[in-house]
Amino acid sequence: MKKHRYQKLLEQIVNSAVKQEGDFHATAKMSAELLFEQLDVSRVVISGLSEESNILELVCNEPVIALNIEHKSRPQPSASPIFVEELRVNRHVVSDDCIKDSRLIELIEYYQQHGVKAALEVAIRINGHLEGVLSLERNAEISAWQDSEIQLASQVADQLALTLATKYSYDKDERLKLFLSATEQSDQIMMVVNLASANIEYVNQAHFELTNISKDQVVGRPVQTLEFFKQFPEKAESLLVKARAGDSIEEEIKLVRRDGSDYWVRLSVKRFISERGNHFALINADNCTEQHLHQRELERLAWRCSLTGLYNRIHFGKVLDKTKEGHLVLIDLRGFKRFNDTYGHANGDLMLVEVARRIRHFAEINQIAEIARIGSDEFAVLISASQDANVTNGLIERLYSQVELPVSIGIEQIEPKPALACVDIASIEQLFPALTCADIALQYAKNKQGNAIQVFNSALLNAFKDDAQIERDLAVAIKGRQFELYYQPLKDLKKQAYIGAEALIRWHHPKKGVLYPGAFIDIAEQTGLITDIGSWVLEAACKQLNLWQHRQIDISMHVNVSARQFFGGTLFEQVWELIGRYRLKPHSLILEITETELMEDIRSATNLCNELAELGVGLAIDDFGTGYSSMRYLKQFPITKLKIDRSFISDLSISHESREIVSAIIAMASALNISLTAEGVETKEQELFLADHLCHQAQGFLYSPALRVSEFGEFLEKSVLVH
Ligand code: C2E
Ligand code: CA
Ligand code: CA
Numbered sequence: 001m002k003k004h005r006y007q008k009l010l011e012q013i014v015n016s017a018v019k020q021e022g023d024f025h026a027t028a029k030m031s032a033e034l035l036f037e038q039l040d041v042s043r044v045v046i047s048g049l050s051e052e053s054n055i056l057e058l059v060c061n062e063p064v065i066a067l068n069i070e071h072k073s074r075p076q077p078s079a080s081p082i083f084v085e086e087l088r089v090n091r092h093v094v095s096d097d098c099i100k101d102s103r104l105i106e107l108i109e110y111y112q113q114h115g116v117k118a119a120l121e122v123a124i125r126i127n128g129h130l131e132g133v134l135s136l137e138r139n140a141e142i143s144a145w146q147d148s149e150i151q152l153a154s155q156v157a158d159q160l161a162l163t164l165a166t167k168y169s170y171d172k173d174e175r176l177k178l179f180l181s182a183t184e185q186s187d188q189i190m191m192v193v194n195l196a197s198a199n200i201e202y203v204n205q206a207h208f209e210l211t212n213i214s215k216d217q218v219v220g221r222p223v224q225t226l227e228f229f230k231q232f233p234e235k236a237e238s239l240l241v242k243a244r245a246g247d248s249i250e251e252e253i254k255l256v257r258r259d260g261s262d263y264w265v266r267l268s269v270k271r272f273i274s275e276r277g278n279h280f281a282l283i284n285a286d287n288c289t290e291q292h293l294h295q296r297e298l299e300r301l302a303w304r305c306s307l308t309g310l311y312n313r314i315h316f317g318k319v320l321d322k323t324k325e326g327h328l329v330l331i332d333l334r335g336f337k338r339f340n341d342t343y344g345h346a347n348g349d350l351m352l353v354e355v356a357r358r359i360r361h362f363a364e365i366n367q368i369a370e371i372a373r374i375g376s377d378e379f380a381v382l383i384s385a386s387q388d389a390n391v392t393n394g395l396i397e398r399l400y401s402q403v404e405l406p407v408s409i410g411i412e413q414i415e416p417k418p419a420l421a422c423v424d425i426a427s428i429e430q431l432f433p434a435l436t437c438a439d440i441a442l443q444y445a446k447n448k449q450g451n452a453i454q455v456f457n458s459a460l461l462n463a464f465k466d467d468a469q470i471e472r473d474l475a476v477a478i479k480g481r482q483f484e485l486y487y488q489p490l491k492d493l494k495k496q497a498y499i500g501a502e503a504l505i506r507w508h509h510p511k512k513g514v515l516y517p518g519a520f521i522d523i524a525e526q527t528g529l530i531t532d533i534g535s536w537v538l539e540a541a542c543k544q545l546n547l548w549q550h551r552q553i554d555i556s557m558h559v560n561v562s563a564r565q566f567f568g569g570t571l572f573e574q575v576w577e578l579i580g581r582y583r584l585k586p587h588s589l590i591l592e593i594t595e596t597e598l599m600e601d602i603r604s605a606t607n608l609c610n611e612l613a614e615l616g617v618g619l620a621i622d623d624f625g626t627g628y629s630s631m632r633y634l635k636q637f638p639i640t641k642l643k644i645d646r647s648f649i650s651d652l653s654i655s656h657e658s659r660e661i662v663s664a665i666i667a668m669a670s671a672l673n674i675s676l677t678a679e680g681v682e683t684k685e686q687e688l689f690l691a692d693h694l695c696h697q698a699q700g701f702l703y704s705p706a707l708r709v710s711e712f713g714e715f716l717e718k719s720v721l722v723h
Pocket of ligand 1: 488503504505516517518521534537560561562592622623646679680681682699700701702705706
């Protein structure tokens with residue numbers, strides 16, 4: 001009868017839905033209730049060992065303790081090793097007098113607190129592993145535990161173990177499914193590769209979305225079937241080697257789909273080792289095409305010149321910083337600003353685009369990777385180090401001659417007039433930045449006749465250092481009264497009399513002796529010191545002119561004005577003030593500015609010239625004929641005088657062309673009613689030619705070099721005596 005009841009109890013548990021679903025809590029509760037009903041026990045306690053913490057948790061306690069004592073939970077496995085060992089080995093502890101039972105010594109306090117006299121403790125085990133305890137407790141000593149009771153408790157404990165096992169496997173399954181559907185949902189490609197067999201074990205849906213290659217064409221196959229391997233066999237192989245070695249990998253690659261479209265992926269590969277010790281690689285890949293294109297666009301905007309498409313100065317600078325050898329070549333277009341002003345910006349752009357095209361073409365043919373536009377009219381080329389010197393020189397000359405070819409602008413053929421500088425990067429050994437050296441060489445190149453090519457060398461470097469010294473010395477020269485004006489007479493060829501003087505600066509350098517302007521004017525101009533020097537010159541010249549006028553010496557004073565001074569914004573005020581202070585006669589002061597400088601900014605030049613003309617100050621164009629001559633603008637300026645550059649005069653006797661040019665200039669000046677001075681007249685023959693062609697005035701060593709003021713006075717007196 002009892003056996004039958006016990007059998008029914010068991011069946012109830014076995015067949016219960018909660019047990020089949022692996023609901024341990026509900027099954028434990030049900031089991032505890034049934035056991036409590038069927039057996040003569042005071043309490044049924046079922047505890048489960050929590051998976052994570054290995055702590056025995058009370059799952060079910062029947063009947064619920066309503067006594068007014070604090071419920072004390074059973075000692076944890078860590079605190080009851082004897083008990084646990086007993087359960088592990090013997091499966092249960094049957095004790096009719098548990099307070100005195102040495103096997104239960106660790107539980108005595110608990111038993112006492114709950115008034116337990118007899119206890120039947122049964123292990124809930126899976127594969128021999130303790131998962132929980134089923135405890136039957138009796139508070140009164142009724143009778144000894146019967147075998148049938150022990151058997152029933154063991155069977156119930158087995159069912160509880162089974163429930164737990166079901167629960168674990170359901171949990172595991174559930175988790176697996178959860179992970180799987182999560183990875184399937186991901187937009188990121190996830191792929192698992194077995195590193196031993198190189199087979200693809202898994203790939204998620206995202207792979208199909210990106211590649212259009214279905215899963216069954218991938219899973220179970222060797223990685224070598226992947227497009228990545230087909231398109232980049234070497235790289236892919238090396239990735240596999242790295243992955244096997246356990247190195248993490250991140251990489252961006254461009255792949256082509258079967259339909260020919262391409263896309264960028266960002267790959268990351270990580271090795272992991274499974275519980276069983278197998279090596280796998282987890283490959284994550286993102287479609288980063290859009291980011292990549294965006295990035296590229298940003299880089300293009302940041303690093304490229306929008307007009308020519310070449311790299312810009314920022315990018316080139318970065319590359320150059322990392323470059324330790326090879327040649328840096330700079331190409332500058334001389335007179336480009338002038339060209340731009342004369343022909344308009346649209347044509348200026350055409351010229352730049354064409355020059356850029358030629359440089360790019362040159363770079364492609366010669367496998368030169370780095371070319372850039374680093375300034376408005378400045379281009380840079382980086383020639384790799386492998387070339388020997390002769391090859392490099394040949395390259396440079398070819399580049400120069402290609403850039404030099406005429407460019408068609410409208411119906412005109414315009415010569416770009418390049419200047420080219422070259423620096424052997426290794427040779428400068430971090431003395432100076434390569435660009436600085438190239439700039440230095442470029443200044444020399446620009447001043448060269450013929451092929452304007454200059455290779456940077458130690459002589460240039462020394463000259464540069466000298467210049468730096470000059471720059472330092474110049475700063476104290478004005479205060480130190482180290483400057484002096486010399487005067488060179490201008491002769492009127494018709495009147496055969498000296499009618500003017502050009503003030504030419506000399507520097508009494510404390511160490512170097514007398515320095516001519518060629519040694520320092522450019523430096524002063526570049527550093528801005530010219531503003532102070534120019535002001536001093538103007539003042540000194542006006543003061544001298546005042547003295548001459550005071551002594552009834554009727555000559556005009558020619559003062560050279562540099563571009564920076566001319567466009568500096570204060571020239572008019574200065575001149576206005578000086579004319580007032582020294583009460584200079586109108587038209588006795590003439591400012592000289594070179595043609596090229598004047599054309600730098602035609603609009604402000606025109607305004608200033610008009611204002612100066614109103615003050616009665618003359619304006620002479622210096623070195624006329626050496627720049628781009630634009631007759632159009634000559635008419636626009638209120639010019640008093642042209643000074644024909646001395647290169648034409650010195651060539652007069654030998655060059656038919658120079659004779660033609662000089663007579664053309666003379667004809668033009670007389671047509672425009674502009675006065676003319678020929679510079680650098682050294683021979684009687686030259687003077688004769690000029691006089692024959694009705695050139696108004698002449699200046700040069702034939703008459704006198706520039707003289708100190710006292711000598712100039714003597715010179716004038718003598719010449720009056722002569723005539
Ligand atoms: P520039 O204005 O063309 O001055 C004429 C230059 O030619 C002077 O050289 C003069 O000494 C030289 N020269 C005169 N006659 C002859 C000749 O028959 N044969 C030869 N071979 N040369 C002759 P300098 O004094 O060395 O001046 C050079 C340049 O320096 C000037 O050229 C001018 O551009 C600049 N300069 C001189 N003084 C000043 C100044 O006070 N301010 C500014 N901004 N520049 C100045
Ligand atoms: Ca001059
Ligand atoms: Ca001159």
